Amino acid sequence: MKLPVLSCLAVLLLTGCAGEDMSDLRQFLQEAGRDSQEKLDPLPVVKAPTVFSYDPSGLADPFSPRNLRPAGSGGGPAPDMNRPREYLENFPLDGLRMVGTLKRGGQLVALVRTPDNAIYQVRVGSRIGQNFGVVTAISDTAIQIRETVQDGVGDWIQTTASLSLQE
Numbered sequence: 001m002k003l004p005v006l007s008c009l010a011v012l013l014l015t016g017c018a019g020e021d022m023s024d025l026r027q028f029l030q031e032a033g034r035d036s037q038e039k040l041d042p043l044p045v046v047k048a049p050t051v052f053s054y055d056p057s058g059l060a061d062p063f064s065p066r067n068l069r070p071a072g073s074g075g076g077p078a079p080d081m082n083r084p085r086e087y088l089e090n091f092p093l094d095g096l097r098m099v100g101t102l103k104r105g106g107q108l109v110a111l112v113r114t115p116d117n118a119i120y121q122v123r124v125g126s127r128i129g130q131n132f133g134v135v136t137a138i139s140d141t142a143i144q145i146r147e148t149v150q151d152g153v154g155d156w157i158q159t160t161a162s163l164s165l166q167e
Contacts, residue, residue, distance in 0.1 A: 088126070
């Protein structure tokens, strides 16, 4: 029942569109197409590139190994790489914490906690940290350390660091 009604309605709608004059639409499309051509500017003239001549004679070879030390620069006091390392040299200084002091035989001994929560006694002359650190002084509030590190040109230099008491 619905199919014949819908087909009749479609036929009526299509016949209403067919009877209209479309000459004005065709005329508009013809006129609009004529004016759509835009005038383009001519392409700019391409200049010839300047030629660069590379002469590598007398320059350093970038692929050969070089010594980065400036002329006349001597190496500083290099650490002993062959000596056996102490246990506290396995940890960076920022991973170690000073947690207290003791007095043993008239000498002040510092207590240091490692990242694995073990506590070790440290005396003046003990090795500590990964930069060849040596304990130089111990007070009630801090441990003074002298480290031997390489600078930017490969020379060994000595720097100071400290571990403060952590409560």
